[in-house]
Amino acid sequence: MTSTDGRRRLPPWALVWPASLGVALLLAACGVGARGVPEESLTQGQAVYQQNCAVCHGSLAEGQPNWHIRKADGTLPPPPLNGDGHTWHHGDGTLYVYVSQGGAAFDSPSLPDYRSGMPAFGDSLSHEEIVSVINYVKSLWGGKEFRGAVKRESQAEVSKRDPFPETAP
Numbered sequence: 001m002t003s004t005d006g007r008r009r010l011p012p013w014a015l016v017w018p019a020s021l022g023v024a025l026l027l028a029a030c031g032v033g034a035r036g037v038p039e040e041s042l043t044q045g046q047a048v049y050q051q052n053c054a055v056c057h058g059s060l061a062e063g064q065p066n067w068h069i070r071k072a073d074g075t076l077p078p079p080p081l082n083g084d085g086h087t088w089h090h091g092d093g094t095l096y097v098y099v100s101q102g103g104a105a106f107d108s109p110s111l112p113d114y115r116s117g118m119p120a121f122g123d124s125l126s127h128e129e130i131v132s133v134i135n136y137v138k139s140l141w142g143g144k145e146f147r148g149a150v151k152r153e154s155q156a157e158v159s160k161r162d163p164f165p166e167t168a169p
């Protein structure tokens, strides 16, 4: 875009980039993306989340109402992933299996009535995308606590024994 006097005129959207960079730097300075998860990974995780998960778990990962009450077809409604449900009980490895193989991975003869409504994403998401979407979900838990314990810290402890796989299994 060049004006008649030969000077480059900036299109209005050019201003958006410095502004969003400023916000990103501010968030980084506030420690968003702390705990060793690189900021790009959380950004990627958020995009993966909005494209694949928000339709069921909600755009704020708030889940659906009555998520712990089984529906007529035997499945549960999608639970909150924002730290209000029980996602934090599971280590990274278990959450990875949940996303890559779906809830069917937890079928067991001792739970004959269990039918999962959680699809498998192992064929459509890469290893990196699965790890990033789980890290994004965990970043939503903030400092939420359960009986005095910070949920993120409890989950990090469980994950020491149940870590992410190094590569896609």
Ligand code: HEC
Pocket (backbone or CB within 6 Å): 048, 049, 052, 053, 054, 055, 056, 057, 075, 076, 077, 078, 079, 080, 081, 085, 086, 087, 088, 090, 095, 098, 099, 103, 104, 115, 116, 117, 118, 119, 121, 133, 134
């Ligand atoms: C078609 C709807 C649907 C979509 C899409 C979906 N989920 Fe789920 N998800 C469920 C349901 C229903 C459950 C409840 C558990 C069950 O039925 O096995 C669940 C359970 C989970 C759990 C276990 C939660 C817990 O608290 O133990 C995780 C983690 C999860 N989903 C992550 C994701 C992620 C990440 C995505 C996107 C990549 C996603 N889900 C997409 C329906 C969905």
